[in-house]
Amino acid sequence: MxxxxxxxxxxxxxxxxxxxxxxxxxxxxxxxxxxxxxxxxxxxxxxxxxxxxxxxxxxxxxxxxxxxxxxxxxxxxxxxxxxxxxxxxxxxxxxxxxxxxxxxxxxxxxxxxxxxxxxxxxxxxxxxxxxIDCRLPSSYLITAKTTLFQDIDLLRERFEATAVDKHLLSIVFQPFTDCIKADRRDSSITYRQLYFLKEMKKQLFELLDGRADDLTERLKKVLHYLNFNSVQYFDYWTEAINTEIENLPTIREKLDRLIYLQKKVNQATVKPGFAYSKLRASLQSQLQSWLAEEINYQKDKESLEGSSHTSEELGRWKDFKVLTNFSVPQLGNFLRLLMESGFYLNKNRTEVLDFFSHFFTTVKQDSVSPGSLRSNFYKDNAAVSKTVRDILTDLVKFSHKGMSVAAFFTLSISMII
CATH class of the missing domain: 1.20.58 (Methane Monooxygenase Hydroxylase; Chain G, domain 1)
Structure with a gap:
């Protein structure tokens, strides 16, 4: 030039x-x-x-x-x-x-x-x-600080009166606090950050004006939409998922949850060209990488725990299922009878139910979910209990019939001899 x-x-x-x-x-x-x-x-x-x-x-x-x-x-x-x-x-x-x-x-x-x-x-x-990554002039910063100070105090007061997660709230308001406390003489606040804070403030007000239920989850959705790719929020989100995953009893349930979260993150709507920080990858890509790594870890862990079997042995039963005439409620009720009567000795009921949900199916339902089977296992339903008793009665009759035939053949053989 x-x-x-x-x-x-x-x-x-x-x-x-x-x-x-x-x-x-x-x-x-x-x-x-x-x-x-x-x-x-x-x-x-x-x-x-x-x-x-x-x-x-x-x-x-x-x-x-x-x-x-x-x-x-x-x-x-x-x-x-x-x-x-x-x-x-x-x-x-x-x-x-x-x-x-x-x-x-x-x-x-x-x-x-x-x-x-x-x-x-x-x-x-x-x-x-x-x-938009140019530093803000002092006059712009002073004006922004004055406006933000008034609005953020009101926002904070309204949010704290709700049931929203307070830890999450502190992370959300931190960028506003940083801007308000910034010294105009050595501030590094940029146009991008000011645009982000203005849009975030607008979205937070709209969130409060909406329905009051599930406010924490709806706040997370807003943060994902705005690409709030701060280190603090990423740590908050991953720590929460880690805690949730650790409390699930089986690796299969852990994988089910992680895969579901991966789907939700991949399908989330994101505001185009918008970001809290241009120095870090987008929030969506960070979460995608973290979930993919966690899924691989759980799969490797599952493989190590089942390493006493050869891959051929495990592969044989990969898609195998026992097809039954039971409905899911009947199967849950029947398993409860067997466990409470002491016929099944496994102490971990969840693992038994997961086993049956994975390897059993019904003529009415191709797949039995662990949650559905667990729900029916603990549910008291008089109608279901009656149908199970009828099935057991039929089994007793069938058993007597089988024993009569066997006795007839034994008697016939003894007479011949």
Missing amino acids: QHQHYQLSYFEKLIHVDLKQATSKQKEPDSTFFAFSVSDIISNKNSMLQNFNQYLCDLGKRKQVDWYVSMHQHQLVLLMEEMATCLPEADLICQQVSLTEATWLNLYKIIYCNLCELLSFLERKFECYLD
């Missing part, structure tokens, strides 16, 4: 050279220097506003336009921050200036306001070319 196409040369020379020399010689600017400087500042600003559109049209190519706009954006922010170090906070957010009060402080404010006007012009006219 040629030097004449860089449109902030005047402001850089004014701030880095002219002002430094003048302030070292004069306690306050004389009226001539002040009037001349103000006239030049406004003239150069207006010239840039007029020429910027035309020069971008001449550039043509998108990559060149991207670079040109973002370069001027970054330089404007840097120049504004140099002026901001000389100004009190109140002057940064007040855009009213005097064009006649010949003081250095007033001249700094005039420079800052004109630079701010140029930056606002770029933001308004060339929003799609801006670098």
Whole structure:
């Protein structure tokens, strides 16, 4: 890019050279220097506003336009921050200036306001070319902090009155707290972070205005939608799943749960191009990787625990199922009878039920889920109990019939002998 196409040369020379020399010689600017400087500042600003559109049209190519706009954006922010170090906070957010009060402080404010006007012009006219990872100017941060402070206090108060998980709540509000506490002089808050916080604040208010049930789960859904890829939230989510998985009795149930969560994460709706931090992978991809690794671990663990059998032996029974005329409620009731009467001696009932759900099926249902069989095992249902008793009665009759035939053959053989 040629030097004449860089449109902030005047402001850089004014701030880095002219002002430094003048302030070292004069306690306050004389009226001539002040009037001349103000006239030049406004003239150069207006010239840039007029020429910027035309020069971008001449550039043509998108990559060149991207670079040109973002370069001027970054330089404007840097120049504004140099002026901001000389100004009190109140002057940064007040855009009213005097064009006649010949003081250095007033001249700094005039420079800052004109630079701010140029930056606002770029933001308004060339929003799609801006670098959202550029640092926020001090005046933007001060205004954002004031608004956020009021809204976040209200949000926090309303959330704390609900049954939402308080640990999760502290993680959600941490970015807002960081922004509010940020020092304008050495802040690293970017446009991206401010956009994220504004959208997150909006989503949180909408969440509270909706239904009150399952607020923690609905809050998680919002965080996944917004790609809240903070380290703290990732740790919170994975620790919660680890605790849940550890409490499940069998590896099969652990895998069922992990695979279901993997499906939910893969199918989750995510706001396009949105992220809390660009330095980390998206929340969805982080969770996908973690779940895939955990699933592989559980499969390897299952393989090690069953290593006393050869792969051929295990493969033989992979798809085998005993087909029965029992319904699922009848099977659950029948197993309860056998276990409570002491015919089955296994102490872990869950493992027995998981075994039957995996290797047994019914004519009415191709697959028997562990949860369904467990539910029917503990359920007291008079109608089901009666049908099981009828089945047992038929078995007794069938058993007597079988014994009569056997006795007949024994008697016949003894008579022949």
